Amino acid sequence: MKKLINGVESVEEQMILGLVKSAPDKLRKLDEGNVVVRAQKKEGKVALVSGGGSGHEPAHGGFVGEGMLDAAVAGAVFTSPTPDKIFAGIQAVATDKGVLCVVKNYTGDVMNFEMAIDMAKDEDIEADYVVVNDDVAVKDSLYTTGRRGVAGTVLVHKIAGAKAEQGASLPEVKAVAEKVIANVRTMGMAISPCTVPAAGKPGFELAEDEVEIGIGIHGEPGTTREKLSTADETAKKLLDKILADIDFKGQEVVVMVNGMGATPLMELYVINNFVQDYLKEQGVKVYDTMVGNYMTSIEMAGFSLTLLRLDDEMKALYDAKADTPALKR
C-alpha cells in the first residue's frame, strides 16, 4: 500500500483537521469526533446534516458551509459513523426550526442515522431524514437493500441546502430533498480499485485490460467485469442505463461527471465531450454541468455520471449561492 499518510489509525482525524485548517474562519471540528460544522452556527434555519464513512472526499465535510450543509459526520474509511457521533453533530447545529439528515442508502448509515435521530428526539430536537438512492447499477447489493446512494447526494446537499438557507420549514426542506432524490440517477465504473488504509490491499483486482462497470463507492466490485473500451463507449453504456431508468427526454438536467479520486481531469473532460453530444442527440437539455471530484472512493480511478431532472424550483435553488471548500456558486 503506497499512500501519503502517517498511519492507518490517524488518517481520518488528520484528514478532517486538514480540511478544517484549510478554512479555519468557516469550519470547525467538534471535540467529540470527526464532525465538521460551520465555524459560526446559523440560527433561524433548518440545520442540514450529512455524513457517512470517510474515503469520499470532498464529501461530506467539503460541503459544509453557506448554502449547503451545517454539519458532516465522518466515520472510519467506508464505515458508517456511530450514532453518538451523528448525534453530536445534530446537537451542535440544531435550531428551533429542526434538523434534516441526508443519508446515503447504505444499511449501516441508515441504521445509525435513525438511532441518532431517536437520540435527538429524546432531547426534544425536531429531526427527520431523507435517504438518497440514485445508483441505477444494482437493485440490492452486499451493503444495501434497494439502490445505493452515491454522487447524486451532492445535488441533494446543494438544493436542499439552498432551501434551508432561505429559512424554509423542516417539511419544506424535506420535500425538496425528496424531489431531488426522485429525479436524480447515477452510474459509475472503475479502471482501477482503491485500498482502504486499514485493509492494506485493494478491494478487488483488475487486469491491465479490464474494467468494472456498476461499482459503488465503497471499493466493492461492480456488476460486470468487461474489457477496457473507449471513453465514449464506456460513457454511453452508463448513460443508456440512466436514461432507461426515468424519462429525461425533453427535460432540463444537471449533469455531473464525477471522478472517483484518481481520475485525471483530462479524462473527465474527454468523457464530458461525449456526454454533452450524446444528451443533445437524445433530446435532453443540459442546464448546467459539473466536472470534477465530488464523491470519490479514495484513489479509485474511474468515474460516475449523474443526471438530475430539474423544475423551476430546483433550478433556482441549484443556482443559489454556495460557499463551501468544495463547491462555490
Added chain:
Amino acid sequence: MKKLINGVESVEEQMILGLVKSAPDKLRKLDEGNVVVRAQKKEGKVALVSGGGSGHEPAHGGFVGEGMLDAAVAGAVFTSPTPDKIFAGIQAVATDKGVLCVVKNYTGDVMNFEMAIDMAKDEDIEADYVVVNDDVAVKDSLYTTGRRGVAGTVLVHKIAGAKAEQGASLPEVKAVAEKVIANVRTMGMAISPCTVPAAGKPGFELAEDEVEIGIGIHGEPGTTREKLSTADETAKKLLDKILADIDFKGQEVVVMVNGMGATPLMELYVINNFVQDYLKEQGVKVYDTMVGNYMTSIEMAGFSLTLLRLDDEMKALYDAKADTPALKR
C-alpha cells in the same frame, strides 16, 4: 496504458471540447486549434494569455474566465503549443490595452511564446510576457535553463488576472505579475509516475516503497529517489527547501497544497494538517489555503507545496472575484 480516452491523437482536442462544453456560456474554443477563450471578449482591459503543453488540467483552460485568463493555448501533452496557435490566442483576445502572456519557464514554451509575441507585434498588437520560475527543486533541468515554472503559475493567473480585470495598464499588470513571481516558491514529489498517451508507458518507474522528490510537471524524474516516508516527513522535506529559498518568517502567505492528478483529497488534507502546524511553528502566517488539483501531471500521484509571500496589493487582488471552471471566488 489504461486510460479513459478515445485514442492518442484525439485526446487533447476532445479534452478542450469537453472543458468548453462544461461551461458553454462562458468559454469558447477557437477553430484554429486547442485555444480556449472567454465566450464574450472583454474590451478595455489588458488581455491575459497563458498556456503550455496539455496534461496539467485544470491548467490552463480551466482558469479562463472573469478575473483570471482571457485565453489559454494548449499544446500536445507535455509539448509546447506552436507559435501560430499562441498567436491565434493572442489575436483573438487582444485589446487596445495590450496583451500579457504568462509563461512557465520551460525552454520550448519561452521560445514559442516569444515568437508568437513577435508575430503579434508585427500586427501592431502591444504584447509582453512574464516567465514563472517557482520550482525550488532544481536550478537547471533537462527542459529548462533556470528554475522551472510549476503550480505557482496559478497564483500569477489569479493576481495578475484581477489586476487586468480592474483596467490596469500593461506595465502595471506586468509589474504585479513580476511581484508574484518574485515571491512564490514551489516544490513537488511523486509516489507514482504518469503516462503520456502518445508514449504509452510511464516516464519513470518506482518500486512499491520508493518516491521521487523534486519532480517537475512533465513526467520527468525528480532530483532524488527515496524510500516512502510519512506524509508529515515528506511535507516537511518540501517545506524546508521552500523556506530556505526566500525569507517567509513573519510574512503572510497563501499556501497551495496541489495534487498531481491522481492523489486523493484524503491525502492532500492529511498533508495540509501538517503544513499548517509546521508553518505556525516556523512563524509564517497563513492568509489563505488552497487544497486541490490545480497544476497536474495527468495521473501522477503526489503533490506540490506552494507558498506565496503577500503584500497588501497582492492580498486584495487574491481576494478579488474570479469566475472560472477551476477557481471561483
